[in-house]
Amino acid sequence: MSDVAGTVSALLAPPLESTNDENGLIRAAQRGDQAAFESLVREYDRSVLRLAVNLLHSPDEARDVYQEAFLKVYRNLGSFRFDCSFHTWLYRIVTNVCLDHLRRRKVRKEESTVVETPDGPVDQASRVVEESSFGNPERRAWNRELSAGITAALETLTPRERTVFELRHYEGLRLRAIGEILGTTEEAAKNCLFRATQKMRASLETFV
Amino acid sequence: MNCTEVVENFPLYTYGELSAELEESVESHLASCAGCQAAFARHRAFLDALDHRPDANEGALLAECRMDFRRAIATDGARRSAGWLESLRHLSQFHIPLRIPVGAMALVALGFFGARYTPEKFGGIRAGLTEPMFSNVQSIQPDSSGKIQLTVDEVQRRVVTGGLDEPRIQRLLLEAVREESNPGVRVESIGVLKNSADSEPVRRALTDAVTRDPNAGVRLKALEGLIPYAGDPAVRKTLAGVLLKDDNAGVRMKAIDVLEAHHDDSIVGVLQSVVSREDDGYIRGRARDMLQTMKASVGTY
Numbered sequence: 155m156s157d158v159a160g161t162v163s164a165l166l167a168p169p170l171e172s173t174n175d176e177n178g179l180i181r182a183a184q185r186g187d188q189a190a191f192e193s194l195v196r197e198y199d200r201s202v203l204r205l206a207v208n209l210l211h212s213p214d215e216a217r218d219v220y221q222e223a224f225l226k227v228y229r230n231l232g233s234f235r236f237d238c239s240f241h242t243w244l245y246r247i248v249t250n251v252c253l254d255h256l257r258r259r260k261v262r263k264e265e266s267t268v269v270e271t272p273d274g275p276v277d278q279a280s281r282v283v284e285e286s287s288f289g290n291p292e293r294r295a296w297n298r299e300l301s302a303g304i305t306a307a308l309e310t311l312t313p314r315e316r317t318v319f320e321l322r323h324y325e326g327l328r329l330r331a332i333g334e335i336l337g338t339t340e341e342a343a344k345n346c347l348f349r350a351t352q353k354m355r356a357s358l359e360t361f362v
Numbered sequence: 363m364n365c366t367e368v369v370e371n372f373p374l375y376t377y378g379e380l381s382a383e384l385e386e387s388v389e390s391h392l393a394s395c396a397g398c399q400a401a402f403a404r405h406r407a408f409l410d411a412l413d414h415r416p417d418a419n420e421g422a423l424l425a426e427c428r429m430d431f432r433r434a435i436a437t438d439g440a441r442r443s444a445g446w447l448e449s450l451r452h453l454s455q456f457h458i459p460l461r462i463p464v465g466a467m468a469l470v471a472l473g474f475f476g477a478r479y480t481p482e483k484f485g486g487i488r489a490g491l492t493e494p495m496f497s498n499v500q501s502i503q504p505d506s507s508g509k510i511q512l513t514v515d516e517v518q519r520r521v522v523t524g525g526l527d528e529p530r531i532q533r534l535l536l537e538a539v540r541e542e543s544n545p546g547v548r549v550e551s552i553g554v555l556k557n558s559a560d561s562e563p564v565r566r567a568l569t570d571a572v573t574r575d576p577n578a579g580v581r582l583k584a585l586e587g588l589i590p591y592a593g594d595p596a597v598r599k600t601l602a603g604v605l606l607k608d609d610n611a612g613v614r615m616k617a618i619d620v621l622e623a624h625h626d627d628s629i630v631g632v633l634q635s636v637v638s639r640e641d642d643g644y645i646r647g648r649a650r651d652m653l654q655t656m657k658a659s660v661g662t663y
Binding site: 216225297 | 370373374377379404405407408409411412414415416418419420423424426427428430431434435438501641642643
């Protein structure tokens, strides 16, 4: 899994040729260069949206997070002082917006998106690419149940645990980076991850 | 380290987050404790199970978000321009000096508040252009003669015709391979480009599509385009990655087909991983058969 996490992390790393290229873009955007700002957004917006979709499990909310987060970036880019990486600064904004949405959702006690069907539990919010016809039907049904189980398990986590787990396991970020993004220590992120993993293991016991 | 401590450290160990010293302690313990080996196998199975989460599939949503965001910025810019008397900082972004007449500011407001504009209001801009699909005013600069220069981004549709050997056609096709909102366009462009995969940019585009495109049909098409180059170690490495990580069984099956035709000892480890982790029985069987043909062990130690 660390190989996959490393690969995911490499895919998420800024694909610009060098940090200098990115700093140049940021400075140009701070001077009002809209093309530079748009280039900067394009470097990160896919991974930001993917994070929002995976955390919130709602394309509509993910769309809201995208708009809110990048508008905050647009309005506050002038205050970015290069005292951390742009990736950290951006993800700090994005995770805070996502956490706000998750906390509001907890207060409103929103319904789970997982529903029971004659074919087993199905996650209505997912946009799963249909398996090719090469898998057998029992395996497909099991995969569907497992997908729904994972979604339900993630919903048992607190917003912070869910964010840490998502960033560590699925996005491949290091705990130190996660601590910086969430404005906490690496040790606190580690403890949060530990609690999240324990809860996920307990929830998915029947599948393992 | 006792068993309880070792098991508690499994999550951090598998994420590579332990110090070198602790990592070594865990590994030493695992080497000699059957109980912890079994517990670790269960933890690995748990991590593998987490890979079955539905794909975010954010491609089409991304295109919508980008369009919405461009409109949001335009509206945000309009709101700032409307408040220019209160904030000199907003004015400086759009190079509008304080003496600009009210009539010109009305033009600024009209320009910003519309995602589309009526070309007649900005005489001369329309000449020679087709109807713009979407437009956005980026900046406004008045000059001393009373005229105003606007920088406008427009999206237009036009038809471009040419041969595959023409650089502009190749450039457009390479862009089309990355067209997030339309997998049909991506598949068609790959279908055309794969006949030119001896070109480095094309091969790079096919490799990117095989590993990153969110649509399984597009990935399959790109994989087909790499078949003639499966003898290349870099391409085989890409195919090995697809076999291990792609979430679509059809794509993985194609990858193993291609690897079988061009195999060498470098893929033994990959095939052993497939035998131990692959969900699909047919693919597992193929991997096992290949290992036996190569006279390699089916299991790992």
